[in-house]
Amino acid sequence: xxxxxxxxxxxxxxxxxxxxxxxxxxxxxxxxxxxxxxxxxxxxxxxxxxxxxxxxxxxxxxxxxxxxxxxxxxxxxxxxxxxxxxxxxxxxxxxxxxxxxxxxxxxxxxxxxxxxxxxxxxxxxxxxxxxxxxxxxxxxxxxxxxxxxxxxxxxxxxxxxxxxxxxxxxxxxxxxxxxxxxxxxxxxxxxxxxxxx
Amino acid sequence: xxxxxxxxxxxxxxxxxxxxxxxxxxxxxxxxxxxxxxxxxxxxxxxxxxxxxxxxxxxxxxxxxxxxxxxxxxxxxxxxxxxxxxxxxxxxxxxxxxxxxxxxxxxxxxxxxxxxxxxxxxxxxxxxxxxxxxxxxxxxxxxxxxxxxxxxxxxxxxxxxxxxxxxxxxxxxxxxxxxxxxxxxxxxxxxxxxxxxxxxxxxxxxxxxxxxxxxxxxxxxxxxxxxxxxxxxxxxxxxxxxxxxxxxxxxxxxxxxxxxxxxxxxxxxxxxxxxxx
Numbered sequence: 184x185x186x187x188x189x190x191x192x193x194x195x196x197x198x199x200x201x202x203x204x205x206x207x208x209x210x211x212x213x214x215x216x217x218x219x220x221x222x223x224x225x226x227x228x229x230x231x232x233x234x235x236x237x238x239x240x241x242x243x244x245x246x247x248x249x250x251x252x253x254x255x256x257x258x259x260x261x262x263x264x265x266x267x268x269x270x271x272x273x274x275x276x277x278x279x280x281x282x283x284x285x286x287x288x289x290x291x292x293x294x295x296x297x298x299x300x301x302x303x304x305x306x307x308x309x310x311x312x313x314x315x316x317x318x319x320x321x322x323x324x325x326x327x328x329x330x331x332x333x334x335x336x337x338x339x340x341x342x343x344x345x346x347x348x349x350x351x352x353x354x355x356x357x358x359x360x361x362x363x364x365x366x367x368x369x370x371x372x373x374x375x376x377x378x379x380x
Numbered sequence: 381x382x383x384x385x386x387x388x389x390x391x392x393x394x395x396x397x398x399x400x401x402x403x404x405x406x407x408x409x410x411x412x413x414x415x416x417x418x419x420x421x422x423x424x425x426x427x428x429x430x431x432x433x434x435x436x437x438x439x440x441x442x443x444x445x446x447x448x449x450x451x452x453x454x455x456x457x458x459x460x461x462x463x464x465x466x467x468x469x470x471x472x473x474x475x476x477x478x479x480x481x482x483x484x485x486x487x488x489x490x491x492x493x494x495x496x497x498x499x500x501x502x503x504x505x506x507x508x509x510x511x512x513x514x515x516x517x518x519x520x521x522x523x524x525x526x527x528x529x530x531x532x533x534x535x536x537x538x539x540x541x542x543x544x545x546x547x548x549x550x551x552x553x554x555x556x557x558x559x560x561x562x563x564x565x566x567x568x569x570x571x572x573x574x575x576x577x578x579x580x581x582x583x584x585x586x587x588x589x590x591x592x593x594x595x596x597x598x599x600x601x602x603x604x605x606x607x608x609x610x611x612x613x614x615x616x617x618x619x620x621x622x623x624x625x626x627x628x629x630x631x632x633x634x635x636x637x638x639x640x641x642x643x644x645x646x647x648x649x650x651x652x653x654x655x656x657x
Contacts, residue, residue, distance in 0.1 A: 201448070204447075205451060208443075209438060209439055212443070213434070213436065213437045216436070216437035216577075222577075225437070229447070230447065233451070234450075237451070309429075311433050312574075314433040315433050315574075318430065318433060329430060330434055332395060332427075333430040333431045334430070334431055334434035334435060339395070339397050354392055354397070355388060357391050357392075361427075364426060365422070365426065
């Protein structure tokens with residue numbers, strides 16, 4: 184399957200685990216914290232990821248994408264962790280996402296978009312607290328693609344490798360995540376306008 | 381125009397993931413469709429805003445140290461497939477100088493451990509200082525942002541019975557607001573915010589025409605509010621800690637007035653109902 188092929192990079196990678204993994208610690212911890220929602224579970228997840236990566240470093244092919252490789256381990260570790268299992272019990276992930284349709288229908292009413300002006304859009308996006316709250320409402324499969332794409336600046340191909348899903352699914356999930364974020368910001372903005380004098 | 385660009389295409393456009401053909405087609409559509417152009421702009425703004433908001437958590441130094449140690453211990457033994465070096469044969473002379481070798485190794489180990497201990501102590505002091513500086517910077521940034529009129533407070537009220545209940549369910553701790561305030565001091569409102577990745581209550585007061593931000597958060601034990609610098613960048617900073625809470629106040633008002641307000645808030649937390657003068 185195409186998404187199972189690691190993205191090869193040019194040049195031979197001859198660094199050891201320490202040189203490759205430690206610079207990625209802030210990224211791994213940030214994503215882990217977002218997924219687990221608390222520091223203790225995030226630390227456990229990152230440590231477990233490091234241990235598994237160390238154990239499996241023998242299977243890492245030099246010249247392939249180490250970042251995608253270690254994020255795949257983090258993600259798989261998360262899925263079997265206490266936090267990951269709890270999240271899966273809460274949301275029936277694949278069913279909820281309805282990934283059969285790549286484009287999917289719009290999940291916010293057109294009228295809501297027409298009401299918006301560039302100024303209101305900027306005001307919404309400038310509210311960091313509101314955006315963080317909106318991100319926290321995303322189910323893990325949507326949150327993880329947003330984090331990998333926007334925060335970690337990974338390409339769709341790398342995300343597909345890390346999450347072991349087709350590139351089309353990456354594209355679809357990112358689009359759905361942004362629709363959900365926009366809808367959440369709209370809701371918050373609407374309710375705060377009602378609340379404020 | 382009925383066939384607008386799909387969310388997938390708009391999203392991939394913001395991410396720079398369209399193929400040359402898709403990009404040409406999208407650009408052609410955008411040239412004649414204000415609605416899709418507006419959506420494309422929103423996608424780009426959302427992407428950059430999400431990137432900023434998403435950089436939220438930093439690993440604790442203890443975790444970094446632990447993993448660095450773990451990685452360095454095993455690094456020499458681990459090499460990815462295909463670039464292993466040949467195993468080094470044991471030295472023939474080891475047997476002859478065995479006891480001498482062990483003694484030398486023990487001495488080197490002792491010296492190394494001492495050096496590591498000294499280095500760790502120095503690093504810990506540096507880290508504490510850096511944590512304080514980072515906290516002060518964060519507090520300043522948030523206070524200055526509050527001074528901007530374009531950012532209204534999330535709860536606007538002079539009534540402590542309105543401001544305190546507003547935080548219920550939003551922060552994992554509780555606090556008290558003083559019944560009486562020093563003269564010329566009023567409560568303006570509050571914000572829910574984050575300090576050092578922890579939820580915090582930002583109480584905003586006015587002393588005359590000066591604004592004061594008082595940040596309250598759960599005591600973490602990492603950065604003691606009492607140890608904060610008294611003045612930095614023209615702003616005065618004061619803090620106090622109770623058993624459960626850590627408070628940091630920042631303002632450009634004179635230190636005496638700031639101290640009165642901080643004292644009143646501290647008394648309210650400790651249950652001492654002494655009224656400020």
